[in-house]
Amino acid sequence: MATLSDIGLAAAINILTAFAFFIAFAILRIQPVNDRVYFPKWYIKGLRSNPLSTGAFVGKFVNLDFRSYVNFLNWMPAALQMPEPELIDHAGLDSAVYLRIYLIGLKIFVPIAFLAFSILVPVNWTNSTLERSNLTYSDLDKLSISNIPRGSRRFWTHLVMAYVFTFWTCNVLKTEYEIVAKMRLHFLASEKRRPDQFTVLVRNVPPDPDESVSELVEHFFLVNHPSDYLTYQVVYNANELSNLVNKKKKMKNWLDYYQIKYSRNQSRKPSLKVFIVDDILLKSPTGFLGLFGNRVDAIDHYTSEIEKLSREISLERDKIVNNPKSIMPAAFVSFKTRWGAAVCSQTQQSRNPTVWLTEWAPEPRDVYWDNLAIPFVSLTLRRLVIAVAFFFLAFFFMIPIAFVQSLANIEGIEKALPFLKTIIEKKVVKSFIQGFLPGIALKIFLIFLPSILMLMSKFEGFISLSSLERRSATRYYIFQFINVFLGSIITGTAFQQLDNFIHQSATQIPKTVGVSIPMKATFFITYIMVDGWAGVAGEILRLKPLIIYHLKNFFMVKTEKDRKEAMDPGTLGFNTGEPQIQLYFLLGLVYAVVSPILLPFIIVFFALAYVVYRHQIINVYNQEYESAAAFWPDVHGRIIVAVIVSQLLLMGLLSTKEAAQSTPLLITLPVLTIWFHMFCKGRYEPAFVRYPLQEAMMKDTLERAREPNLNLKSFLQNAYIHPVFKGEDDSDSDEAPEEFEKEPDLVPTKRQSRRNTPLPSKHSGSASSSMREAQDYPLL
């Protein structure tokens, strides 16, 4: 049992660590040479093109103005100064709302901590249960619920406090949901014209023997949305092309590398060894494969390779555009008005609900192109597979790791790679391997976990990056809940817990977990300091991007444009960041009644994280997409889950404390909370899922009044082209877009049976064309 002074020491160490990070950051960030690592956002926005240097040559790399070293924390007030509307303008709504999660943390926990310390702590402290018992205990435990004797009337305080805390949390949640919903609607309403406002993504276009996908889409929407339909953009299967383009980009990087190497040392022409294995060209400038093969001139080699690839790319491009099979059964359909798009995205188009699936198109940069063509049956199957896979991942992930650990012992390595025997047998190496390898296997798994979860979401078939991240975040939260939260409270692997739980009664589970909670308070305090405080402080240092940027800058940067590309601003990383915050909500709410001593640590985390991430959002991160805070219902839902978990665990804990008369009162709490959640869902969630017609109509009307002669078609024509077709940095891609502008306004039907009928009139409102359509889709 840790004493107060133990915790104090740990806190001091962690505070010092955090300070060390901050000082390092303060020094590194004002060096002009690091400017692009710590302020990339400003470069990307075009507001800064050169570091603010002190003039002299050295001043271009090192900051010589010693005054700027004095106030090493002055970035903090600077980060807080920017008002929210400006922040939304600067970094987007997603980022601004993301920061509100930390603010909610403060709004919930500061009053709760105040109440807990002024009411609960005295109530707990003024007992002597622990003193009279034979248990070892610390001052910390005297502050917690453990110090209350069994069946004491003092538990009524905790019960009332549980109500107060729940009420307060729900109150904050409701207010925030309302604010965020308004912010989202305001953001959508005040946004400038964007292609996704007019566009709907249509998936599962049914196959048709007589007509191509393009013709089918054109016909279908001309008939069923006659007054609003404008144009469409088919989706090409350009995965192969995008591979080639990526390959070319890599080659170019190597070319740049060798050209710089040559320009620095003109005496020696760089060369590399090339050898041919089964028609696959393996190039290895470094590494042990570089030992064999023919030595060639590196610059010449890459130049010719790039030329070859350019030719391949243009061939592939032609193939995609001309081959109807490369058109996927999906399309981006654009409408003349936002109203038309809102209508189409919210309604069911066809009598078969698995074809002509329409949904609001994500932003062009938010689209995840690979998943656009997955058919409905496959989607449901994928969902089943991933659900089962995730279940096993969450509960049984220790099994393969234990297997790897058992392999990764000295004997296993010696067997597999006998030539390493001499090195391994050295004592230092041996003890290192024996001590660290098992831990490393687990650590590597945990590092790769977000990527694994992201892969799962991709396999599941989501079509936008934002939804991929949201789903991954949900899974990551569940994983953390099971393996970090429950796993720390009840020792044993997740599988053992599962086994315990299904053999325990529904009332026993909260008891089992609830009883262990007070004992784990010190563990979680340490966890918050190491993972939370130090983690946040480390975040601001950006050690990894710093190193990579300088390596790239040294080896590959030729022009300013290259330097711009070498910057890696990174993103907020919703899929990993948000579940981590949620864990702190969970801890805070669970311990609020049980051991209030935890709360100050959580408050420090939220405050620190708020400042740091606000700084990062202003100066560093560059969001890949803008979902207009579409993730808020998830955030809200997970905090609600935390509230309910805390209530159930308190119920379990109190029932072991023989305060059984409180059970009925405690049962009503989760019921009320669930009802509150349902109320919020009905009241606010639609704002995050649907686009109200009133809003759409209003924006349409305003626009029509302001710009009566707007040519919307040309604005929308190329908005949803696969990024490889756009390729601004690719000189030979300029021809491509024209291909997409040639779509005829009207596609004559190609149906065999109807070849001899006259061409349909343009507007399907007339009887003839719709009658034809009616016949084409017979009644049963």
Next chain:
Amino acid sequence: MATLSDIGLAAAINILTAFAFFIAFAILRIQPVNDRVYFPKWYIKGLRSNPLSTGAFVGKFVNLDFRSYVNFLNWMPAALQMPEPELIDHAGLDSAVYLRIYLIGLKIFVPIAFLAFSILVPVNWTNSTLERSNLTYSDLDKLSISNIPRGSRRFWTHLVMAYVFTFWTCNVLKTEYEIVAKMRLHFLASEKRRPDQFTVLVRNVPPDPDESVSELVEHFFLVNHPSDYLTYQVVYNANELSNLVNKKKKMKNWLDYYQIKYSRNQSRKPSLKVFIVDDILLKSPTGFLGLFGNRVDAIDHYTSEIEKLSREISLERDKIVNNPKSIMPAAFVSFKTRWGAAVCSQTQQSRNPTVWLTEWAPEPRDVYWDNLAIPFVSLTLRRLVIAVAFFFLAFFFMIPIAFVQSLANIEGIEKALPFLKTIIEKKVVKSFIQGFLPGIALKIFLIFLPSILMLMSKFEGFISLSSLERRSATRYYIFQFINVFLGSIITGTAFQQLDNFIHQSATQIPKTVGVSIPMKATFFITYIMVDGWAGVAGEILRLKPLIIYHLKNFFMVKTEKDRKEAMDPGTLGFNTGEPQIQLYFLLGLVYAVVSPILLPFIIVFFALAYVVYRHQIINVYNQEYESAAAFWPDVHGRIIVAVIVSQLLLMGLLSTKEAAQSTPLLITLPVLTIWFHMFCKGRYEPAFVRYPLQEAMMKDTLERAREPNLNLKSFLQNAYIHPVFKGEDDSDSDEAPEEFEKEPDLVPTKRQSRRNTPLPSKHSGSASSSMREAQDYPLL
């Protein structure tokens, strides 16, 4: 333990009872005097106006054609002859699809019974576990899974059979879902023009200080659906009026009664005693209150009363039409096209998702008028209240009944009503009260249960009779599942079960229930025969409507029209009938693997019920509404629940039989079944919830081609008027409808701030009016 011969005897008794019912029915139905009881449907449809009599005077009442008595079962083939499309035409899609539930029962259980008897029964029978054990057992038990020794390899047969049965059931369910979805779409597509196709119900019209509800609705839809909006119909709060009208109808019945009495016995003018208590006129022609008061002429009295009420009604009617406060914040909004209505019903209108709630309007006769004005917050609160109330009803309903039973003993009655003491003290009466009263309290509760559940649904705020019935059916099913199914398997009240269950582990519950299942087979066989067979046979006799019709016919019928009203065809009663069928599905699926002997009894039930209900639907029932089989997703979902319950219980049973190696294989079954359900939900359910735009557009286009000059507005104008305003049988209601036709085509805005702007142009597409609207609904 019942033996085979016991079951045989019970079956014989029940078969005889059923036959007795059938013979009674066969005799009663061919009497011309009962014609309106057994063939009301034909009278309502206007296909029959007089019983087919044999000519003579007596023949008008009694059938003298003795040949027709011979083939007393000839109604059965007659009921089966009508083909399904004709049945849909004759009785509506709801009824036709309702019959398919019985057919599904046959489709599922006939092949399963065949397989079970050819494979499972021999496997069970050829063991000797029971013979060797000391337990008493019957031949019936030898056919069941109880006869297999612990840990036997023969359990693999049951496992495989569980897979086969699940697969077969899912297969039938999928096929049926597909067929019913197609039937529904075809029905909707081939329907003739109906007001609800063009109409959307708008609820929660937000209050506005400057404009009335009518103006607000008109403005909102003119602006947001400019091209399709046609007209609207506000909803009046006519509950008071409808009370008055009902009162008048009752008075009229009494007047008729006395007039007939007088015409039969002209010597004595009928009179009744009237006395005044606190301004309330108590009239009691019979009963003990009739002993006091002034004797007046009955016919004069009722005539004057009716006149008085007529005046009140016309006053109230004027009040409603002229008082803006009697307009509820809801409206039926009609569109020019089905497409427009489909769009409006499927989209969100306002940025605040709790106002301007639109949904597809129910049929005019399906509307439940009282609930149209419940605000959103109240709705969510009501849902919470009802959820909690139903929980207590389902688990604790025995408590008040036990309380009533404890009151309703001899001493309690003597105390409350001392003057009955002399009667009660008689021995016969005493033993009757002591023996029956406690049972009667429970029986009365069970009789009133459907009404209680219906009241709950009404309180919850559903706005159509069909949705009220669907919700009541769900609750009734849950109640039956807990109290009949579980309650019979594990003895004890529902509350005791609940208490057991929450103290048992998740794996223990299926074990506890599963183990008791084989032992209860004989009980459920008896239950099926008494409740199922005899119940169905009793249904066709229609004893209650028969008696009531003849009473009414004798006392109150003056004209043919009165006689028509005296007919009570009744309805299918989805809210009680469907949950009962579902109980048989549950029993059949649970016992299919465990005790296949139950299956033939269930098959007989389904076959019998199918024939009987087909007859009743053709000849008797008159549906109050037509929901186009909107209940099918519920039916499907409950059968899926039954499948999953059967799988879990089998898992529990097998785990006690030490066939643990089968557990992983058994766990995958519910997972697959749930996935199958999700697949079906995505694939077919939208057809029951939304109206595809393609369909709407097709029907619109066809109609426009056929009837280019249709005046839709006049067709829709009075479709959604509260039934009391229509009142065809009320002479003084003729003036009212005109009031509703005077709605101006355009409502000038009344907003104070904009009085001085010119009148808005008619189409909101123009900038001025929409800009105004945009200002009226400011951005935040």
